[in-house]
Amino acid sequence: MTKQQRADVRWALSDAFVDNEVDYAAIARRTREFDRDEVKRILFEEVAPVCHSNLGSTLPTIWLCFNRQELEDDIEKMLGAKENSWLKRKANALLVTWLKSRYKYIWTEIEKQYQNIS
Numbered sequence: 001m002t003k004q005q006r007a008d009v010r011w012a013l014s015d016a017f018v019d020n021e022v023d024y025a026a027i028a029r030r031t032r033e034f035d036r037d038e039v040k041r042i043l044f045e046e047v048a049p050v051c052h053s054n055l056g057s058t059l060p061t062i063w064l065c066f067n068r069q070e071l072e073d074d075i076e077k078m079l080g081a082k083e084n085s086w087l088k089r090k091a092n093a094l095l096v097t098w099l100k101s102r103y104k105y106i107w108t109e110i111e112k113q114y115q116n117i118s
Contacts, residue, residue, distance in 0.1 A: 001034060006042070007072055009034060013043045014066045016106045017051035028113030036114065040107055048099040049092060050074045055103075 001009070012030035016022050031039045051066065082088045 001038065005034070007068075009039060009042055010047050010071060010075060011066075011068050013039070013047040014051050014071055016043075016103075016110075017048070017054050018066070019054065022106075022109070024109040025113045025116065028110050028117055031110070032114060032117060036111075039110075043107060043110075044100050044103075045092075045096050046075050046079065047071075048103055049095055050078055052099055052103065 009031050012027050015027055016024070050071065054066075078092075082092045
């Protein structure tokens with residue numbers, strides 16, 4: 001996966017964290033050409049750690065879409081911090097475990113849509 005393709009996958013997956021009706025079919029169409037295990041990993045290890053707080057907030061600030069460049073910058077910053085700090089790696093691992101449980105339904109919905117377009 002190229003850097004641009006990864007950015008496109010992240011952008012598509014971020015749609016699951018907006019405070020609006022989620023178009024899981026569109027997310028699946030935009031990510032279907034990539035390895036599903038990698039898409040799932042990107043969802044929970046790259047996108048969800050940055051975007052999940054929008055869904056957890058009483059008055060979500062993002063209801064239509066995230067800013068694409070800010071999303072990329074935030075994900076790269078988070079990944080860099082994790083790479084440079086043992087403590088951040090451990091904290092992130094705990095967060096990802098929680099995110100996989102809390103937002104399992106997102107991946108379930110995307111997988112259903114993969115089956116519909118295959």
